[in-house]
Amino acid sequence: xxxxxxxxxxxxxxxxxxxxxxxxxxxxxxxxxxxxxxxxxxxxxxxxxxxxxxxxxxxxxxxxxxxxxxxxxxxxxxxxxxxxxxxxxxxxxxxxxxxxxxxxxxxxxxxxx
Amino acid sequence: xxxxxxxxxxxxxxxxxxxxxxxxxxxxxxxxxxxxxxxxxxxxxxxxxxxxxxxxxxxxxxxxxxxxxxxxxxxxxxxxxxxxxxxxxxxxxxxxxxxxxxxxxxxxxxxx
Numbered sequence: 411x412x413x414x415x416x417x418x419x420x421x422x423x424x425x426x427x428x429x430x431x432x433x434x435x436x437x438x439x440x441x442x443x444x445x446x447x448x449x450x451x452x453x454x455x456x457x458x459x460x461x462x463x464x465x466x467x468x469x470x471x472x473x474x475x476x477x478x479x480x481x482x483x484x485x486x487x488x489x490x491x492x493x494x495x496x497x498x499x500x501x502x503x504x505x506x507x508x509x510x511x512x513x514x515x516x517x518x519x520x521x522x523x
Numbered sequence: 524x525x526x527x528x529x530x531x532x533x534x535x536x537x538x539x540x541x542x543x544x545x546x547x548x549x550x551x552x553x554x555x556x557x558x559x560x561x562x563x564x565x566x567x568x569x570x571x572x573x574x575x576x577x578x579x580x581x582x583x584x585x586x587x588x589x590x591x592x593x594x595x596x597x598x599x600x601x602x603x604x605x606x607x608x609x610x611x612x613x614x615x616x617x618x619x620x621x622x623x624x625x626x627x628x629x630x631x632x633x634x635x
Binding site: 414416443445450451452453454455458465466468469501503508509511512513514515516517 | 527554555557559565566567568569572612614616619620621622623624625626627628
């Protein structure tokens with residue numbers, strides 16, 4: 411596609427529910443990144459993929475968070491048993507190579523009530 | 524552990540002025556550095572990418588410099604316009620296969 415696409419743009423859920431956030435990267439981009447951004451803060455790294463494999467998942471805060479990229483294109487960030495502290499904007503970015511310029515989507519704003 | 528700092532957190536300048544935004548990083552051994560712009564409620568837009576072997580990059584009214592030895596980068600904006608109002612973020616890639624680390628950004632307001 412023309413740019414990185416993220417869905418949904420907004421998600422409101424209740425504490426304890428399961429949430430999936432989707433990222434569709436720029437066509438041909440092999441590297442895909444997930445970041446989380448709270449108000450007034452810079453993006454905080456969660457995980458990045460090179461192809462289908464997670465090259466670095468050191469930023470996932472705990473085992474409630476999981477991400478997949480089964481075919482090396484679209485990625486899904488999955489959050490189990492959501493907590494109010496998970497509320498943030500989840501940003502996805504892709505790049506042509508692992509060292510290349512990053513291009514971001516508009517983000518998915520998650521609100522946990 | 525690499526840390527990225529941007530000071531000031533917020534800046535207001537009159538339209539037409541030239542200005543400099545600062546970014547510092549604790550470990551001088553970096554692979555590259557990227558400057559982004561973020562409008563309220565939006566994602567990040569890439570402005571300039573500087574490789575570790577480069578000293579500066581230019582795009583239109585923007586010029587980014589890199590001084591690895593002092594752990595600093597600056598983003599120079601010439602002839603500022605109200606449309607330049609946004610948050611500007613600096614991000615460092617420490618090594619080739621490393622995650623990118625962001626500063627908290629500088630919130631810029633250009634006064635008409």
